[in-house]
Amino acid sequence: MKHTRRSESVASQRGEGETTTTPAEPADRERARAIPEAAVARLAVYLRVLSGMADQGVTAVSSEELSQAAGVNAAKLRKDLSYIGSYGTRGVGYDVEVLVSHIERILGLTRNHSVAVVGIGNLGHALANYGGFPGRGFPVTALFDVDDDLVGIPVGGIPVNHIDEITAICVEREVSIGVIATPPPAAQSVCDRLVSAGVQCILNFAPVVLQVPDNVEVRKVDLxxxxxxxxxxxxxxxxxxxxxxxxxxxxxxxxxxxxx
Amino acid sequence: MKHTRRSESVASQRGEGETTTTPAEPADRERARAIPEAAVARLAVYLRVLSGMADQGVTAVSSEELSQAAGVNAAKLRKDLSYIGSYGTRGVGYDVEVLVSHIERILGLTRNHSVAVVGIGNLGHALANYGGFPGRGFPVTALFDVDDDLVGIPVGGIPVNHIDEITAICVEREVSIGVIATPPPAAQSVCDRLVSAGVQCILNFAPVVLQVPDNVEVRKVDLxxxxxxxxxxxxxxxxxxxxxxxxxxxxxxxxxxxxx
DNA sequence: CCGACTTTGTGCATGCGTTCACAAGCGGTA
DNA sequence: TACCGCTTGTGAACGCATGCACAAAGTCGG
Missing domain, CATH: 1.20.5 (Single alpha-helices involved in coiled-coils or other helix-helix interfaces)
Known part of the structure:
Protein backbone atom coordinates (compact mmCIF):
# COMPACT_ATOMS: atom_id res chain seq x y z
CA MET A 1 0.00 0.00 0.00
CA LYS A 2 2.27 2.75 1.06
CA HIS A 3 5.16 4.49 -0.50
CA THR A 4 8.87 4.92 -0.16
CA ARG A 5 10.28 4.09 3.23
CA ARG A 6 13.56 5.90 3.25
CA SER A 7 13.96 6.03 6.99
CA GLU A 8 15.56 2.62 7.03
CA SER A 9 18.38 3.09 9.46
CA VAL A 10 18.31 6.76 10.14
CA ALA A 11 17.68 6.33 13.83
CA SER A 12 20.81 4.34 14.50
CA GLN A 13 22.97 6.86 12.71
CA ARG A 14 22.11 9.56 15.16
CA GLY A 15 22.85 9.43 18.86
CA GLU A 16 19.71 7.47 19.57
CA GLY A 17 20.92 6.07 22.87
CA GLU A 18 21.50 9.02 25.14
CA THR A 19 18.62 10.47 27.09
CA THR A 20 17.81 13.93 25.79
CA THR A 21 18.31 16.35 28.65
CA THR A 22 16.69 19.13 26.67
CA PRO A 23 14.83 21.80 28.58
CA ALA A 24 11.91 22.55 26.24
CA GLU A 25 9.33 19.75 26.08
CA PRO A 26 11.48 16.71 25.47
CA ALA A 27 8.36 14.56 25.47
CA ASP A 28 7.28 15.91 22.10
CA ARG A 29 10.52 15.04 20.41
CA GLU A 30 10.70 11.53 21.66
CA ARG A 31 7.09 11.08 20.75
CA ALA A 32 7.55 12.49 17.27
CA ARG A 33 10.43 10.15 16.71
CA ALA A 34 8.38 7.18 17.85
CA ILE A 35 5.32 7.73 15.68
CA PRO A 36 5.10 5.03 13.01
CA GLU A 37 5.19 6.30 9.44
CA ALA A 38 1.81 4.73 8.71
CA ALA A 39 0.28 6.57 11.64
CA VAL A 40 1.63 9.89 10.44
CA ALA A 41 -0.14 9.42 7.11
CA ARG A 42 -3.39 8.72 8.92
CA LEU A 43 -2.97 11.68 11.24
CA ALA A 44 -2.96 13.90 8.18
CA VAL A 45 -6.26 12.35 7.14
CA TYR A 46 -7.76 12.80 10.59
CA LEU A 47 -6.67 16.41 10.48
CA ARG A 48 -8.55 17.05 7.27
CA VAL A 49 -11.69 15.36 8.52
CA LEU A 50 -11.50 17.29 11.77
CA SER A 51 -11.00 20.58 9.95
CA GLY A 52 -14.11 19.87 7.92
CA MET A 53 -16.03 19.15 11.10
CA ALA A 54 -14.80 22.33 12.72
CA ASP A 55 -15.97 24.31 9.68
CA GLN A 56 -19.41 22.84 10.14
CA GLY A 57 -19.50 23.88 13.74
CA VAL A 58 -18.88 20.47 15.27
CA THR A 59 -16.99 20.90 18.52
CA ALA A 60 -16.76 17.40 19.91
CA VAL A 61 -16.32 13.99 18.36
CA SER A 62 -15.94 10.41 19.55
CA SER A 63 -13.35 7.99 18.27
CA GLU A 64 -16.14 5.98 16.71
CA GLU A 65 -17.49 8.89 14.68
CA LEU A 66 -14.10 10.12 13.62
CA SER A 67 -12.86 6.70 12.67
CA GLN A 68 -15.87 6.12 10.43
CA ALA A 69 -15.40 9.44 8.70
CA ALA A 70 -11.74 8.67 8.18
CA GLY A 71 -12.40 5.13 7.02
CA VAL A 72 -10.37 3.32 9.64
CA ASN A 73 -10.82 1.09 12.65
CA ALA A 74 -11.80 2.92 15.85
CA ALA A 75 -9.13 1.21 17.92
CA LYS A 76 -6.48 2.11 15.39
CA LEU A 77 -7.58 5.71 15.49
CA ARG A 78 -7.31 5.84 19.26
CA LYS A 79 -3.87 4.29 19.13
CA ASP A 80 -2.78 6.78 16.52
CA LEU A 81 -4.01 9.66 18.65
CA SER A 82 -2.32 8.21 21.69
CA TYR A 83 1.01 8.59 19.91
CA ILE A 84 0.65 12.35 20.16
CA GLY A 85 -0.65 12.39 23.74
CA SER A 86 -3.85 11.99 25.75
CA TYR A 87 -6.11 14.80 24.72
CA GLY A 88 -9.47 13.06 24.91
CA THR A 89 -12.01 12.95 27.69
CA ARG A 90 -13.24 9.51 28.71
CA GLY A 91 -16.93 9.14 28.46
CA VAL A 92 -17.13 12.13 26.13
CA GLY A 93 -14.70 12.06 23.27
CA TYR A 94 -12.35 14.59 21.77
CA ASP A 95 -12.58 18.32 21.45
CA VAL A 96 -12.25 19.02 17.74
CA GLU A 97 -10.21 22.19 18.02
CA VAL A 98 -7.85 20.78 20.59
CA LEU A 99 -7.20 17.77 18.40
CA VAL A 100 -6.68 19.91 15.33
CA SER A 101 -4.11 22.08 17.01
CA HIS A 102 -2.21 19.15 18.46
CA ILE A 103 -2.07 17.27 15.17
CA GLU A 104 -0.96 20.44 13.41
CA ARG A 105 1.78 20.86 15.94
CA ILE A 106 3.03 17.29 15.58
CA LEU A 107 2.95 17.46 11.80
CA GLY A 108 4.93 20.67 11.91
CA LEU A 109 2.20 22.74 10.30
CA THR A 110 2.65 25.63 12.69
CA ARG A 111 5.43 26.96 10.53
CA ASN A 112 5.09 27.52 6.82
CA HIS A 113 6.90 25.25 4.44
CA SER A 114 8.00 26.97 1.30
CA VAL A 115 7.53 24.80 -1.80
CA ALA A 116 9.33 24.86 -5.13
CA VAL A 117 7.87 23.15 -8.19
CA VAL A 118 10.26 22.04 -10.91
CA GLY A 119 8.94 21.24 -14.37
CA ILE A 120 6.08 23.44 -15.51
CA GLY A 121 4.35 21.09 -17.92
CA ASN A 122 0.76 19.95 -17.61
CA LEU A 123 1.27 18.59 -14.15
CA GLY A 124 3.44 21.47 -13.01
CA HIS A 125 0.72 23.91 -14.06
CA ALA A 126 -1.85 21.95 -12.15
CA LEU A 127 0.34 21.94 -9.05
CA ALA A 128 1.16 25.63 -9.26
CA ASN A 129 -2.49 26.52 -9.70
CA TYR A 130 -3.49 24.57 -6.64
CA GLY A 131 -2.49 27.78 -4.97
CA GLY A 132 -0.70 27.14 -1.74
CA PHE A 133 -1.82 23.53 -1.80
CA PRO A 134 -5.01 22.24 -0.28
CA GLY A 135 -5.08 23.16 3.35
CA ARG A 136 -2.87 26.16 3.76
CA GLY A 137 0.62 25.99 5.13
CA PHE A 138 2.42 25.11 1.92
CA PRO A 139 2.94 28.27 -0.10
CA VAL A 140 4.45 27.66 -3.52
CA THR A 141 7.20 30.25 -3.70
CA ALA A 142 9.22 29.20 -6.72
CA LEU A 143 8.71 27.60 -10.12
CA PHE A 144 11.43 26.28 -12.41
CA ASP A 145 11.72 24.99 -15.96
CA VAL A 146 14.39 24.54 -18.62
CA ASP A 147 12.22 26.06 -21.35
CA ASP A 148 13.24 29.69 -21.94
CA ASP A 149 9.83 30.43 -23.41
CA LEU A 150 8.29 29.76 -20.02
CA VAL A 151 10.75 31.80 -17.97
CA GLY A 152 9.21 34.99 -16.66
CA ILE A 153 5.64 33.92 -17.32
CA PRO A 154 3.63 33.82 -14.12
CA VAL A 155 1.79 30.60 -13.34
CA GLY A 156 -0.59 30.69 -10.44
CA GLY A 157 0.76 34.11 -9.58
CA ILE A 158 4.43 33.14 -9.47
CA PRO A 159 6.86 33.80 -12.31
CA VAL A 160 8.78 30.86 -13.69
CA ASN A 161 12.54 30.90 -13.25
CA HIS A 162 15.16 29.12 -15.26
CA ILE A 163 16.34 25.95 -13.65
CA ASP A 164 19.94 27.18 -13.52
CA GLU A 165 18.86 29.62 -10.84
CA ILE A 166 17.54 26.83 -8.67
CA THR A 167 20.27 26.86 -6.07
CA ALA A 168 20.32 30.59 -5.47
CA ILE A 169 16.56 30.96 -5.36
CA CYS A 170 15.92 27.93 -3.17
CA VAL A 171 18.41 29.20 -0.63
CA GLU A 172 17.09 32.75 -0.80
CA ARG A 173 13.43 31.77 -0.40
CA GLU A 174 14.21 29.07 2.15
CA VAL A 175 12.53 26.32 0.18
CA SER A 176 12.06 23.29 2.39
CA ILE A 177 10.11 21.07 0.00
CA GLY A 178 10.92 20.44 -3.65
CA VAL A 179 8.37 19.00 -6.04
CA ILE A 180 9.69 17.27 -9.15
CA ALA A 181 7.24 17.27 -12.06
CA THR A 182 9.71 16.93 -14.90
CA PRO A 183 9.99 14.28 -17.59
CA PRO A 184 11.73 11.14 -16.29
CA PRO A 185 15.18 11.75 -17.81
CA ALA A 186 15.55 15.10 -16.06
CA ALA A 187 14.37 13.96 -12.65
CA GLN A 188 17.62 12.69 -11.15
CA SER A 189 19.56 15.73 -12.26
CA VAL A 190 16.91 18.07 -10.86
CA CYS A 191 16.89 16.09 -7.65
CA ASP A 192 20.65 16.45 -7.30
CA ARG A 193 20.39 20.18 -7.77
CA LEU A 194 17.65 20.49 -5.20
CA VAL A 195 19.70 18.50 -2.73
CA SER A 196 22.77 20.63 -3.28
CA ALA A 197 20.56 23.68 -2.71
CA GLY A 198 19.86 22.31 0.75
CA VAL A 199 16.36 20.95 0.13
CA GLN A 200 15.87 17.92 2.36
CA CYS A 201 12.35 16.88 1.40
CA ILE A 202 11.31 15.94 -2.10
CA LEU A 203 7.99 14.96 -3.59
CA ASN A 204 8.64 13.13 -6.84
CA PHE A 205 6.05 12.76 -9.59
CA ALA A 206 8.50 11.47 -12.18
CA PRO A 207 8.41 7.71 -12.73
CA VAL A 208 12.02 7.29 -11.70
CA VAL A 209 13.67 5.86 -8.61
CA LEU A 210 15.69 8.74 -7.22
CA GLN A 211 19.05 8.14 -5.61
CA VAL A 212 19.54 10.52 -2.71
CA PRO A 213 21.76 10.79 0.39
CA ASP A 214 20.41 9.43 3.65
CA ASN A 215 19.54 12.80 5.07
CA VAL A 216 17.03 13.56 2.31
CA GLU A 217 13.45 12.37 2.53
CA VAL A 218 11.78 11.37 -0.72
CA ARG A 219 8.14 10.55 -1.26
CA LYS A 220 6.97 9.51 -4.65
CA VAL A 221 3.64 9.76 -6.37
CA ASP A 222 3.67 7.32 -9.23
CA LEU A 223 0.63 7.21 -11.44
CA MET B 1 25.58 -3.13 -14.58
CA LYS B 2 26.82 -5.50 -17.28
CA HIS B 3 25.70 -4.78 -20.77
CA THR B 4 24.42 -7.01 -23.51
CA ARG B 5 25.09 -10.46 -22.29
CA ARG B 6 23.41 -12.47 -25.00
CA SER B 7 21.55 -15.45 -23.70
CA GLU B 8 19.40 -16.46 -26.61
CA SER B 9 18.63 -19.85 -25.18
CA VAL B 10 16.51 -18.44 -22.40
CA ALA B 11 14.96 -15.75 -24.54
CA SER B 12 13.45 -18.37 -26.79
CA GLN B 13 11.36 -19.66 -23.91
CA ARG B 14 9.16 -16.65 -24.32
CA GLY B 15 6.81 -17.06 -27.23
CA GLU B 16 5.48 -13.52 -27.00
CA GLY B 17 2.04 -14.20 -25.70
CA GLU B 18 1.63 -17.82 -26.66
CA THR B 19 3.60 -19.40 -23.89
CA THR B 20 2.69 -16.66 -21.46
CA THR B 21 -1.03 -16.97 -22.02
CA THR B 22 -0.83 -20.39 -20.53
CA PRO B 23 -3.83 -22.66 -20.72
CA ALA B 24 -5.57 -22.35 -17.37
CA GLU B 25 -2.77 -22.52 -14.84
CA PRO B 26 -4.47 -22.64 -11.45
CA ALA B 27 -1.17 -22.08 -9.69
CA ASP B 28 -1.14 -18.53 -11.01
CA ARG B 29 -4.42 -17.69 -9.41
CA GLU B 30 -3.47 -18.92 -6.00
CA ARG B 31 -0.17 -17.15 -6.33
CA ALA B 32 -1.74 -13.87 -7.38
CA ARG B 33 -4.04 -14.02 -4.42
CA ALA B 34 -1.13 -14.58 -2.07
CA ILE B 35 1.07 -11.71 -3.23
CA PRO B 36 1.28 -9.04 -0.53
CA GLU B 37 0.01 -5.62 -1.56
CA ALA B 38 3.37 -4.04 -0.80
CA ALA B 39 5.07 -6.50 -3.09
CA VAL B 40 2.68 -5.70 -5.94
CA ALA B 41 3.62 -2.04 -5.72
CA ARG B 42 7.28 -2.94 -5.91
CA LEU B 43 6.76 -5.33 -8.81
CA ALA B 44 5.43 -2.39 -10.79
CA VAL B 45 8.63 -0.53 -10.03
CA TYR B 46 10.79 -3.48 -11.01
CA LEU B 47 8.85 -3.68 -14.24
CA ARG B 48 9.66 -0.13 -15.14
CA VAL B 49 13.33 -0.52 -14.32
CA LEU B 50 13.49 -3.74 -16.31
CA SER B 51 11.76 -2.14 -19.29
CA GLY B 52 14.33 0.62 -19.24
CA MET B 53 17.11 -1.95 -19.16
CA ALA B 54 15.59 -3.87 -22.04
CA ASP B 55 15.43 -0.66 -24.09
CA GLN B 56 19.13 -0.19 -23.48
CA GLY B 57 19.90 -3.67 -24.72
CA VAL B 58 20.53 -5.25 -21.34
CA THR B 59 19.43 -8.87 -21.47
CA ALA B 60 20.45 -10.26 -18.10
CA VAL B 61 20.48 -8.85 -14.60
CA SER B 62 21.28 -10.07 -11.10
CA SER B 63 19.12 -9.45 -8.06
CA GLU B 64 21.84 -7.21 -6.69
CA GLU B 65 21.90 -4.94 -9.74
CA LEU B 66 18.16 -4.79 -10.10
CA SER B 67 17.59 -4.13 -6.41
CA GLN B 68 19.99 -1.19 -6.47
CA ALA B 69 18.31 0.31 -9.50
CA ALA B 70 14.93 -0.10 -7.85
CA GLY B 71 16.12 1.24 -4.52
CA VAL B 72 15.32 -1.80 -2.41
CA ASN B 73 17.04 -4.56 -0.48
CA ALA B 74 18.29 -7.43 -2.64
CA ALA B 75 16.72 -10.09 -0.46
CA LYS B 76 13.40 -8.33 -0.60
CA LEU B 77 13.57 -8.20 -4.35
CA ARG B 78 14.23 -11.91 -4.60
CA LYS B 79 11.36 -12.66 -2.30
CA ASP B 80 9.08 -10.42 -4.30
CA LEU B 81 10.06 -12.19 -7.49
CA SER B 82 9.60 -15.56 -5.84
CA TYR B 83 5.93 -14.68 -5.32
CA ILE B 84 5.41 -14.86 -9.05
CA GLY B 85 7.51 -17.99 -9.57
CA SER B 86 11.09 -19.13 -10.07
CA TYR B 87 12.28 -17.59 -13.29
CA GLY B 88 15.90 -16.90 -12.40
CA THR B 89 18.99 -18.96 -13.05
CA ARG B 90 21.21 -19.63 -10.07
CA GLY B 91 24.73 -18.45 -10.54
CA VAL B 92 23.64 -16.21 -13.39
CA GLY B 93 20.65 -14.01 -12.60
CA TYR B 94 17.46 -13.15 -14.39
CA ASP B 95 16.69 -12.80 -18.07
CA VAL B 96 15.26 -9.31 -18.45
CA GLU B 97 12.65 -10.14 -21.06
CA VAL B 98 11.42 -13.22 -19.26
CA LEU B 99 11.01 -11.24 -16.07
CA VAL B 100 9.23 -8.41 -17.87
CA SER B 101 6.70 -10.72 -19.44
CA HIS B 102 5.99 -12.57 -16.21
CA ILE B 103 5.51 -9.41 -14.19
CA GLU B 104 3.26 -8.02 -16.91
CA ARG B 105 1.21 -11.18 -16.78
CA ILE B 106 0.84 -11.11 -13.00
CA LEU B 107 -0.07 -7.42 -13.00
CA GLY B 108 -2.71 -8.08 -15.62
CA LEU B 109 -1.05 -5.85 -18.21
CA THR B 110 -1.62 -8.32 -21.03
CA ARG B 111 -5.07 -6.94 -21.50
CA ASN B 112 -5.86 -3.27 -21.90
CA HIS B 113 -7.60 -1.41 -19.12
CA SER B 114 -9.86 1.31 -20.32
CA VAL B 115 -9.65 4.43 -18.16
CA ALA B 116 -12.19 7.19 -17.57
CA VAL B 117 -11.16 10.54 -16.09
CA VAL B 118 -13.80 12.54 -14.26
CA GLY B 119 -13.24 16.24 -13.62
CA ILE B 120 -11.40 18.07 -16.38
CA GLY B 121 -9.80 20.86 -14.39
CA ASN B 122 -6.09 21.48 -14.19
CA LEU B 123 -5.33 18.02 -12.96
CA GLY B 124 -7.82 16.34 -15.30
CA HIS B 125 -6.18 18.05 -18.24
CA ALA B 126 -2.79 16.87 -17.12
CA LEU B 127 -4.04 13.32 -16.74
CA ALA B 128 -5.82 13.28 -20.10
CA ASN B 129 -2.76 14.64 -21.84
CA TYR B 130 -0.53 11.99 -20.38
CA GLY B 131 -1.86 10.08 -23.37
CA GLY B 132 -2.56 6.50 -22.47
CA PHE B 133 -0.57 6.87 -19.27
CA PRO B 134 3.11 6.25 -18.92
CA GLY B 135 3.86 2.75 -20.03
CA ARG B 136 1.13 1.77 -22.40
CA GLY B 137 -1.76 -0.47 -21.46
CA PHE B 138 -4.02 2.18 -19.95
CA PRO B 139 -5.83 3.98 -22.76
CA VAL B 140 -7.95 6.88 -21.58
CA THR B 141 -11.23 6.33 -23.39
CA ALA B 142 -13.60 8.72 -21.70
CA LEU B 143 -13.59 12.15 -20.06
CA PHE B 144 -16.38 13.66 -17.98
CA ASP B 145 -17.20 17.01 -16.44
CA VAL B 146 -20.24 18.90 -15.19
CA ASP B 147 -19.28 22.07 -17.03
CA ASP B 148 -21.32 22.37 -20.25
CA ASP B 149 -18.69 24.67 -21.73
CA LEU B 150 -16.23 21.80 -21.68
CA VAL B 151 -18.54 19.17 -23.16
CA GLY B 152 -17.59 18.29 -26.70
CA ILE B 153 -14.16 19.85 -26.52
CA PRO B 154 -11.45 17.29 -27.10
CA VAL B 155 -8.71 17.03 -24.50
CA GLY B 156 -5.77 14.86 -25.35
CA GLY B 157 -7.69 13.62 -28.36
CA ILE B 158 -10.84 12.58 -26.52
CA PRO B 159 -14.00 14.69 -26.39
CA VAL B 160 -15.38 15.55 -22.98
CA ASN B 161 -18.80 14.14 -22.12
CA HIS B 162 -21.27 15.43 -19.62
CA ILE B 163 -21.17 13.58 -16.36
CA ASP B 164 -24.80 12.52 -16.68
CA GLU B 165 -23.74 10.18 -19.46
CA ILE B 166 -21.25 8.46 -17.22
CA THR B 167 -23.14 5.23 -16.73
CA ALA B 168 -23.99 4.61 -20.37
CA ILE B 169 -20.55 5.49 -21.66
CA CYS B 170 -18.64 3.56 -19.02
CA VAL B 171 -20.63 0.45 -19.78
CA GLU B 172 -20.34 0.94 -23.53
CA ARG B 173 -16.59 1.50 -23.51
CA GLU B 174 -15.99 -1.13 -20.87
CA VAL B 175 -14.20 1.22 -18.50
CA SER B 176 -12.42 -0.75 -15.83
CA ILE B 177 -10.65 2.07 -14.02
CA GLY B 178 -12.17 5.37 -13.00
CA VAL B 179 -10.03 8.36 -12.08
CA ILE B 180 -11.60 11.03 -9.90
CA ALA B 181 -10.04 14.48 -10.34
CA THR B 182 -12.98 16.59 -9.22
CA PRO B 183 -13.24 19.12 -6.42
CA PRO B 184 -13.74 17.44 -3.04
CA PRO B 185 -17.49 18.03 -2.69
CA ALA B 186 -18.26 16.21 -5.93
CA ALA B 187 -16.01 13.23 -5.33
CA GLN B 188 -18.34 10.95 -3.39
CA SER B 189 -21.21 11.49 -5.80
CA VAL B 190 -18.98 10.80 -8.80
CA CYS B 191 -17.66 7.74 -7.06
CA ASP B 192 -21.16 6.41 -6.51
CA ARG B 193 -22.00 6.92 -10.16
CA LEU B 194 -18.86 5.13 -11.28
CA VAL B 195 -19.64 2.24 -8.99
CA SER B 196 -23.17 1.95 -10.26
CA ALA B 197 -21.76 1.95 -13.79
CA GLY B 198 -19.87 -1.19 -12.86
CA VAL B 199 -16.43 0.33 -12.37
CA GLN B 200 -14.64 -1.67 -9.70
CA CYS B 201 -11.33 0.16 -9.50
CA ILE B 202 -11.00 3.82 -8.65
CA LEU B 203 -8.04 6.13 -8.42
CA ASN B 204 -8.99 9.11 -6.29
CA PHE B 205 -7.16 12.42 -6.41
CA ALA B 206 -9.76 14.31 -4.40
CA PRO B 207 -8.85 14.90 -0.76
CA VAL B 208 -11.86 12.97 0.50
CA VAL B 209 -12.27 9.57 2.11
CA LEU B 210 -14.54 7.70 -0.27
CA GLN B 211 -17.13 5.27 1.02
CA VAL B 212 -17.47 2.31 -1.32
CA PRO B 213 -18.83 -1.24 -1.23
CA ASP B 214 -16.42 -4.06 -0.44
CA ASN B 215 -16.10 -5.20 -4.02
CA VAL B 216 -14.64 -1.89 -5.18
CA GLU B 217 -10.93 -1.16 -4.93
CA VAL B 218 -9.94 2.41 -4.19
CA ARG B 219 -6.48 3.88 -4.27
CA LYS B 220 -5.95 7.44 -3.29
CA VAL B 221 -3.33 9.96 -4.28
CA ASP B 222 -3.44 12.72 -1.74
CA LEU B 223 -1.11 15.63 -2.26
C1' DC C 1 -23.17 11.60 46.73
C1' DC C 2 -23.65 7.43 44.28
C1' DG C 3 -24.23 4.24 40.71
C1' DA C 4 -24.86 3.36 35.88
C1' DC C 5 -23.32 4.36 31.46
C1' DT C 6 -20.08 5.98 28.03
C1' DT C 7 -15.70 6.42 25.91
C1' DT C 8 -10.80 6.72 26.21
C1' DG C 9 -6.15 4.71 26.55
C1' DT C 10 -3.40 0.68 26.34
C1' DG C 11 -1.36 -4.15 27.32
C1' DC C 12 -1.36 -8.14 24.71
C1' DA C 13 -1.88 -11.37 21.08
C1' DT C 14 -1.99 -12.04 16.29
C1' DG C 15 -0.62 -11.55 11.61
C1' DC C 16 2.02 -9.52 8.03
C1' DG C 17 6.17 -7.94 6.01
C1' DT C 18 11.14 -7.51 6.13
C1' DT C 19 15.63 -9.25 6.78
C1' DC C 20 19.04 -12.75 7.50
C1' DA C 21 21.53 -16.62 6.35
C1' DC C 22 22.35 -20.67 3.98
C1' DA C 23 21.44 -24.80 1.16
C1' DA C 24 20.47 -25.85 -3.54
C1' DG C 25 21.56 -25.34 -8.19
C1' DC C 26 23.96 -23.72 -12.26
C1' DG C 27 27.92 -22.35 -15.34
C1' DG C 28 32.61 -22.33 -16.08
C1' DT C 29 37.12 -24.58 -15.77
C1' DA C 30 40.72 -27.88 -15.38
C1' DT D 1 33.92 -35.57 -14.94
C1' DA D 2 34.65 -33.26 -10.76
C1' DC D 3 35.37 -29.09 -8.51
C1' DC D 4 34.78 -24.11 -7.60
C1' DG D 5 32.59 -19.84 -7.30
C1' DC D 6 28.48 -17.29 -7.92
C1' DT D 7 23.51 -16.34 -7.47
C1' DT D 8 19.00 -17.78 -6.63
C1' DG D 9 15.19 -19.29 -3.69
C1' DT D 10 13.42 -19.86 0.82
C1' DG D 11 12.96 -21.36 5.87
C1' DA D 12 13.20 -19.03 9.98
C1' DA D 13 13.77 -15.08 13.10
C1' DC D 14 12.65 -10.66 13.88
C1' DG D 15 10.11 -6.37 14.16
C1' DC D 16 6.28 -3.50 13.21
C1' DA D 17 1.46 -2.66 12.77
C1' DT D 18 -3.25 -4.02 13.53
C1' DG D 19 -7.15 -5.39 16.23
C1' DC D 20 -9.11 -7.01 20.57
C1' DA D 21 -10.65 -6.53 24.98
C1' DC D 22 -10.78 -4.39 29.26
C1' DA D 23 -9.52 -1.32 33.12
C1' DA D 24 -9.41 3.51 34.07
C1' DA D 25 -11.75 7.67 34.11
C1' DG D 26 -15.01 10.72 33.18
C1' DT D 27 -20.31 12.40 32.74
C1' DC D 28 -25.07 12.39 33.86
C1' DG D 29 -29.38 11.42 36.30
C1' DG D 30 -31.41 10.64 40.48
Missing part, protein backbone atom coordinates in the same frame (compact mmCIF):
# COMPACT_ATOMS: atom_id res chain seq x y z
CA UNK A 224 1.83 4.27 -13.48
CA UNK A 225 2.39 2.21 -10.35
CA UNK A 226 -1.03 3.11 -8.99
CA UNK A 227 -2.67 2.12 -12.24
CA UNK A 228 -0.79 -1.14 -12.33
CA UNK A 229 -1.79 -2.00 -8.79
CA UNK A 230 -5.39 -1.45 -9.81
CA UNK A 231 -4.77 -3.54 -12.90
CA UNK A 232 -3.52 -6.33 -10.66
CA UNK A 233 -6.75 -6.24 -8.72
CA UNK A 234 -8.80 -6.28 -11.91
CA UNK A 235 -6.91 -9.35 -13.03
CA UNK A 236 -7.27 -11.01 -9.64
CA UNK A 237 -11.00 -10.38 -9.73
CA UNK A 238 -11.25 -11.82 -13.21
CA UNK A 239 -9.37 -14.90 -12.09
CA UNK A 240 -11.55 -15.37 -9.08
CA UNK A 241 -14.64 -14.99 -11.21
CA UNK A 242 -13.24 -17.59 -13.59
CA UNK A 243 -12.52 -19.95 -10.70
CA UNK A 244 -15.99 -19.52 -9.35
CA UNK A 245 -17.56 -20.08 -12.73
CA UNK A 246 -15.95 -23.50 -12.92
CA UNK A 247 -18.64 -24.71 -10.60
CA UNK A 248 -20.81 -22.25 -12.47
CA UNK A 249 -24.03 -20.90 -11.12
CA UNK A 250 -24.43 -18.27 -13.83
CA UNK A 251 -23.35 -15.56 -11.46
CA UNK A 252 -19.92 -14.05 -11.16
CA UNK A 253 -18.59 -11.84 -8.44
CA UNK A 254 -21.15 -9.79 -6.56
CA UNK A 255 -24.05 -11.08 -8.51
CA UNK A 256 -23.24 -9.69 -11.93
CA UNK A 257 -24.24 -11.97 -14.74
CA UNK A 258 -21.39 -13.33 -16.81
CA UNK A 259 -22.28 -13.34 -20.47
CA UNK A 260 -21.28 -16.45 -22.36
CA UNK B 224 -1.97 17.33 1.00
CA UNK B 225 -1.18 14.18 2.95
CA UNK B 226 2.11 13.71 1.14
CA UNK B 227 3.08 17.29 1.86
CA UNK B 228 2.16 16.93 5.49
CA UNK B 229 4.19 13.77 5.87
CA UNK B 230 7.16 15.65 4.49
CA UNK B 231 6.36 18.49 6.86
CA UNK B 232 6.45 16.05 9.73
CA UNK B 233 9.93 14.99 8.73
CA UNK B 234 11.08 18.58 8.43
CA UNK B 235 9.83 19.21 11.94
CA UNK B 236 11.43 16.04 13.26
CA UNK B 237 14.74 17.04 11.71
CA UNK B 238 14.53 20.50 13.22
CA UNK B 239 13.85 18.99 16.63
CA UNK B 240 16.71 16.57 16.36
CA UNK B 241 19.05 19.33 15.27
CA UNK B 242 17.93 21.36 18.27
CA UNK B 243 18.50 18.41 20.59
CA UNK B 244 21.94 17.71 19.22
CA UNK B 245 23.04 21.31 19.42
CA UNK B 246 22.33 21.37 23.16
CA UNK B 247 25.34 19.23 23.82
CA UNK B 248 26.91 21.06 20.92
CA UNK B 249 29.88 19.73 19.05
CA UNK B 250 29.72 22.29 16.28
CA UNK B 251 28.09 19.83 13.96
CA UNK B 252 24.42 19.52 13.19
CA UNK B 253 22.62 16.71 11.47
CA UNK B 254 24.65 14.74 8.93
CA UNK B 255 27.81 16.68 9.51
CA UNK B 256 26.72 20.07 8.23
CA UNK B 257 28.26 22.89 10.17
CA UNK B 258 25.82 25.03 12.10
CA UNK B 259 26.85 28.67 11.89
CA UNK B 260 26.75 30.58 15.14
Missing amino acids: AVEMQILSFHVARRADEAASVSVGNNGLGVDGMVIRP | AVEMQILSFHVARRADEAASVSVGNNGLGVDGMVIRP
